[in-house]
Structure formats: C-alpha cells, structure tokens
Amino acid sequence: MKHSLLIVDDEPDFLHVLKSYFSFGDFEVQTAASGEAALEALAQATYDAVVTDMAMPDINGIELLKTIRQTDRYTPVIIMTGVGTIESAVEATKLGAFHYITKPFKPQDLENLVVRASEHGRMNRQLARQESEYDEGPDFVMGQSKKVRDVISMIQKVAGSDAPVLIMGETGTGKSLFARRIHLKSSRARRAFLTIDCAALAETLLESELFGHVKGAFTGAISAKRGLLEEAQGGTIFLDEIGELAPGTQVKLLRAIQEHEIKPVGGNKSIRVDVRFISATSRDLRKEIEAGNFREDLYFRLAVIPLHLPPLRDRMEDLPLFVDHFVKRFNKRYKKQIHRVDQGFMNMLKTSPWKGNVRELENAIERAVLLADDETIHMDSLLFGSPAAGGPDNREGALLLKDVIEEAEKQAIIRALAEADGNRTLAARNLGIARRTLYDKMGQYQLK
Ligand SMILES: Nc1ncnc2c1ncn2[C@@H]1O[C@H](COP(=O)(O)OP(=O)(O)OP(=O)(O)O)[C@@H](O)[C@H]1O
Ligand SMILES: [Mg+2]
Incomplete structure (x- = not known):
C-alpha cells in the first residue's frame, strides 16, 4: 500500500x-x-x-x-x-x-x-476503529445467558492482568471477538494487537513469522525481518487455532513465554519481548495432549485463565438479542427498514442446530435482510429468494417452503418434547400452542 x-x-x-x-x-x-x-x-x-x-x-x-x-x-x-x-x-x-x-x-x-x-x-487509527467497534459495544452482544455472563465477568477480572488467556469454543462462537475485547479492556489497549493464525502457515514460515529471521537464515531471507512477537512489543499477541501448532514450534513458543525472550531464526542473539498471550482453539486440547499432539506444559502456560465460549445452541435465550442486533446492523448496511421478524422465521431460527454458531446466524440474517422486500423478515427470507420475484421457479419454491416449514415444526416439537421429558402439556406450553394442536401435529409427523 x-x-x-x-x-x-x-x-x-x-x-x-x-x-x-x-x-x-x-x-x-x-x-x-x-x-x-x-x-x-x-x-x-x-x-x-x-x-x-x-x-x-x-x-x-x-x-x-x-x-x-x-x-x-x-x-x-x-x-x-x-x-x-x-x-x-x-x-x-x-x-x-x-x-x-x-x-x-x-x-x-x-x-x-x-x-x-x-x-x-x-x-x-485501526486500534481506534476497533475500539469504537468493539469496546462501546455497538457490535457486541453480551447476552442474558448465565454462561456468557460468567465469561464476561471473568474477562473483567482478568483483563487488567497480564495472565495468558486460552479461549475455547466451537467455530463461530466469538473467540476472536472476545480475544480482542480482552485486549481492549487491558492496560495494553493502546498498543498493538496482532493475530497469528497458527493453522494458516507452514511450520518454518510460522517460526520466522513469530520470531523473525536474520538475513540469510534460509533461501529467500534476503534481509532480516522482525518477528510478530517483537512487533507486538508492549501489546498483545493472539494465537488463533493454537491446537494446530507443530511440535517443534510448541517448544520454541514455550521458551518464549517462560523466558520472555525470542531468538530470530538463524540468529543467536536473544531479544527480550514483553507481550501478553491470548490463544484460542476449537479443538479439545486435553484430548490432543492425551494423543501426544500438544505439550501439556505449553497448555498450562497458555491456559492460566481458561475461558469456554458456549455454542449458540446452549445459549438460545440470547437468540432474540442476536437477531435484533444483526437485523439492525444489516438494515444499516443495506439501507433497509426491517422492523419485524415473523414468528415462523423466529421458530426456524430457534430450531436450527447452528453448527456454525453466531457466525452462521449472522450470515443467515444478512441473507434474510438482503432478500426481504418489505419491513418484515418472513420465513422464506431465510432460504429462498423473494417470493414476489415470479418466474417459473415460483411453484417449486412454494412447495419447498412448505416442506421447510413442516420440517422446522417437526424439529421444534421433537426438541420441545425432549426438553420437557416427554411431558406433552409442558411441551405444548413451551411451544406456545394448544395441547390439542400438539397431538394433531404429532400424529401428522408420526411422532409418539
Ligand atoms: N457476542 C457477540 N456479539 C456480536 N457478534 C458476535 C458475538 N460473538 C460472535 N459474533 C460474530 O460472529 C462471527 C464469528 O465470531 P468470531 O470470528 O469471533 O468466532 P471464532 O470463534 O473466532 O470463529 P473461528 O473458530 O471460526 O475462528 C463474527 O462476525 C462476530 O462478530
Ligand atoms: Mg476466530
């Protein structure tokens, strides 16, 4: 640039x-x-x-x-x-x-x-932008669920210290977002926040990326290069997908953390570094340790403060907050004026498994906002184009839609029944339908 x-x-x-x-x-x-x-x-x-x-x-x-x-x-x-x-x-x-x-x-x-x-x-400027984006929270949904409130109060307690934090959670649960938030709540907020994607780079490249290299350290090292650890001096290093780190790099990283020192690749002089480590993984590191893929000593160094971000399906009480948040965001981005979300759409959101967690939800809402052509998001906004679009596909779309609604309904009922331990009165109440209707639907979907 x-x-x-x-x-x-x-x-x-x-x-x-x-x-x-x-x-x-x-x-x-x-x-x-x-x-x-x-x-x-x-x-x-x-x-x-x-x-x-x-x-x-x-x-x-x-x-x-x-x-x-x-x-x-x-x-x-x-x-x-x-x-x-x-x-x-x-x-x-x-x-x-x-x-x-x-x-x-x-x-x-x-x-x-x-x-x-x-x-x-x-x-x-970038820091300031991130700060206004993340810190004051217009882009951050806290949520009511106990699990998330616990994480947030933990963050408030540990942000000020330099203790290494390990964030665990499935993909899309907000690990990167939370990592940045911890940084911005810390005394290092005005210094660098650098992310290293441990999964993205080959072992040798990753090392020179992390620790830097001296001129001539390897073919192509035509000049000396500073490593990111040194670049982040005074700030925070975010090691994303730490579970992907190769064994050799794990040893070197461990040394860097223990001794606050790094040695550039090909060099023999150590450099002092003052950085805080935040790492994240979507793997179960305990299992990786048992399997011999991840060093236990490194794990303990990184996970002084362990944080677990719950998957979206375990914090469904936060769903309406997220929906509201994302609808507002995409209204703004796409100059739309959506004020309502119909019940069918909401029910479908409630029954989706959300394997991609908040990111998947965010994408779904973006699509829905984009496709909605009045001020309400309808059920069909989730998967299909605008129904008013006409054209030969319209019939097929309508048909599919019916299937989708039925499937969503069926899933909602199965879920409600499981959650109510088979108690149909309770399940019907949780679904917001009459008991009679529940029986009818169970018959229709052949659920016992
Ligand atoms: N609490 C939240 N409030 C607002 N947006 C959120 C929240 N949690 C996650 N998101 C949004 O969901 C998307 C995924 O979040 P993020 O990238 O932090 O997840 P991740 O756990 O790091 O995923 P991956 O494992 O794929 O790297 C982002 O666009 C993020 O803004
Ligand atoms: Mg991430």
Missing part, C-alpha cells in the same frame, strides 16, 4: 526537490506552499503523514499541528526545523508531533521517518 504524504513548506524550490524525491517508490505526494494551503488540502483528503516546515509566514508548524489535532488525533505530523527553531520543534513533539528532523537532512532520513510515522498512524 502506498503512503500518502502531504509536504508543507513555504520555499518552492525545497518543496519541489522533496516532491521529486518522494515521487519514486511507495509514496503519493501532495504539496502545500503555506499553512493555509495545507489546511485546505487536509480538508479535502486524509494523509498517512504530514511533513511540515516549522517557520512559515502565515501559520507556522506548531500552529498547523495544533489545528490538525483539534479534529484529528491520529495523522502523524513530522516537523522540519532549521537550527534556530529546534527548541520549538522539541516543544512540538510534546504537543503530539510524531518527530522532528533538522535541516539540512538526507532525504533518506526523512523517508525512514515518514514510513514509520505512516505505519504508526495506521495502526493507531
């Missing part, structure tokens, strides 16, 4: 030189010949970094920085300063400038600063 850059200086020649320097490589450069012009440019577009001269006749570097900060906390500002203004440049870093550079300088030095600033700004 290119770094977009705004350079501000009242000296046209200097501006021209910098512009031509940065027009090669990974930059997109815009220039402004005064503080005023800079503010105008900033009103039109956002930049990954702003480089500004300190002394300018109209608005000086510090004033420009202050004005930018009034509306924008994140865009990094680098101040270029002559000898006479170093003190004010130092002052500027206290006011939130990313750095300053003293004229004359080598363009390469400015380039290095700009790249760092731009990456830093991006990370901060």
Whole structure:
C-alpha cells in the first residue's frame, strides 16, 4: 500500500526537490506552499503523514499541528526545523508531533521517518476503529445467558492482568471477538494487537513469522525481518487455532513465554519481548495432549485463565438479542427498514442446530435482510429468494417452503418434547400452542 504524504513548506524550490524525491517508490505526494494551503488540502483528503516546515509566514508548524489535532488525533505530523527553531520543534513533539528532523537532512532520513510515522498512524487509527467497534459495544452482544455472563465477568477480572488467556469454543462462537475485547479492556489497549493464525502457515514460515529471521537464515531471507512477537512489543499477541501448532514450534513458543525472550531464526542473539498471550482453539486440547499432539506444559502456560465460549445452541435465550442486533446492523448496511421478524422465521431460527454458531446466524440474517422486500423478515427470507420475484421457479419454491416449514415444526416439537421429558402439556406450553394442536401435529409427523 502506498503512503500518502502531504509536504508543507513555504520555499518552492525545497518543496519541489522533496516532491521529486518522494515521487519514486511507495509514496503519493501532495504539496502545500503555506499553512493555509495545507489546511485546505487536509480538508479535502486524509494523509498517512504530514511533513511540515516549522517557520512559515502565515501559520507556522506548531500552529498547523495544533489545528490538525483539534479534529484529528491520529495523522502523524513530522516537523522540519532549521537550527534556530529546534527548541520549538522539541516543544512540538510534546504537543503530539510524531518527530522532528533538522535541516539540512538526507532525504533518506526523512523517508525512514515518514514510513514509520505512516505505519504508526495506521495502526493507531485501526486500534481506534476497533475500539469504537468493539469496546462501546455497538457490535457486541453480551447476552442474558448465565454462561456468557460468567465469561464476561471473568474477562473483567482478568483483563487488567497480564495472565495468558486460552479461549475455547466451537467455530463461530466469538473467540476472536472476545480475544480482542480482552485486549481492549487491558492496560495494553493502546498498543498493538496482532493475530497469528497458527493453522494458516507452514511450520518454518510460522517460526520466522513469530520470531523473525536474520538475513540469510534460509533461501529467500534476503534481509532480516522482525518477528510478530517483537512487533507486538508492549501489546498483545493472539494465537488463533493454537491446537494446530507443530511440535517443534510448541517448544520454541514455550521458551518464549517462560523466558520472555525470542531468538530470530538463524540468529543467536536473544531479544527480550514483553507481550501478553491470548490463544484460542476449537479443538479439545486435553484430548490432543492425551494423543501426544500438544505439550501439556505449553497448555498450562497458555491456559492460566481458561475461558469456554458456549455454542449458540446452549445459549438460545440470547437468540432474540442476536437477531435484533444483526437485523439492525444489516438494515444499516443495506439501507433497509426491517422492523419485524415473523414468528415462523423466529421458530426456524430457534430450531436450527447452528453448527456454525453466531457466525452462521449472522450470515443467515444478512441473507434474510438482503432478500426481504418489505419491513418484515418472513420465513422464506431465510432460504429462498423473494417470493414476489415470479418466474417459473415460483411453484417449486412454494412447495419447498412448505416442506421447510413442516420440517422446522417437526424439529421444534421433537426438541420441545425432549426438553420437557416427554411431558406433552409442558411441551405444548413451551411451544406456545394448544395441547390439542400438539397431538394433531404429532400424529401428522408420526411422532409418539
Ligand atoms: N457476542 C457477540 N456479539 C456480536 N457478534 C458476535 C458475538 N460473538 C460472535 N459474533 C460474530 O460472529 C462471527 C464469528 O465470531 P468470531 O470470528 O469471533 O468466532 P471464532 O470463534 O473466532 O470463529 P473461528 O473458530 O471460526 O475462528 C463474527 O462476525 C462476530 O462478530
Ligand atoms: Mg476466530
């Protein structure tokens, strides 16, 4: 990705030189010949970094920085300063400038600063976005179910500590979401949160990804690379699908956790790392340990705080909350105005096994919202296109729909009967139908 850059200086020649320097490589450069012009440019577009001269006749570097900060906390500002203004440049870093550079300088030095600033700004912006997304909860459903409330109160207790957390749960139960939430509730919230998908990378690649490598460590290692553990310094590392970790990598990770130290691949110097570990798995790690696939010592290191996220089918009392939440979200995304969900649809949701858990529900609702053409989601929104669409398939669709309804009904009855231990009065009440109707339906579906 290119770094977009705004350079501000009242000296046209200097501006021209910098512009031509940065027009090669990974930059997109815009220039402004005064503080005023800079503010105008900033009103039109956002930049990954702003480089500004300190002394300018109209608005000086510090004033420009202050004005930018009034509306924008994140865009990094680098101040270029002559000898006479170093003190004010130092002052500027206290006011939130990313750095300053003293004229004359080598363009390469400015380039290095700009790249760092731009990456830093991006990370901060991303963090802020995640925070507003996850932290204040517009995108997070807590739920009423006891199981989830227990998890949440546990998170509140442990978030502040650096204790490693292991999140267990089936696919789609919210492991990644919860991992991020723990990070955002911790004192490391303003630092990096990096995810490593242990399942996605081959063993050797994963190691160099985690620990970094030195130049020449293996074919293709043309330069040294920092590992993610070092990259996350001060922050949190999220090891996703930890159960997939190869035995060799398990040993090295264990050492990193125990000693707070890593050794880049091919290197012999250890580097201190200060990171918090959160891991997640959808496997039963106890079984993996018994089968000899996962080290028990590593398990104990990672699972100081174990959290179990319940599958959706074990927290069905939260279903209406999720439905409401996702309908609102997709209303917004697809500019729809759905206010109601009909009973048939709801019943179908209630009886689905939700093997894909919250993710599957989310997808189902997205589809339903997308397909619904009035303000209600009907049963048919779940699986079929709009019934008003017409066309030769319509009859077949209607027929299928009937089957679907019957199947859903049948499943709901089986479930209700099982939950009521065969007590039909209770089952009928839980289903919200008369006992007589229940008997009729049981006959119809040949349920005894
Ligand atoms: N409590 C919740 N509130 C709102 N959305 C949720 C919640 N739990 C899960 N989701 C949503 O469900 C989807 C799946 O969640 P997430 O990716 O965290 O699951 P996961 O357990 O990490 O899945 P996988 O094992 O496949 O990695 C996401 O889109 C997430 O936003
Ligand atoms: Mg996940």
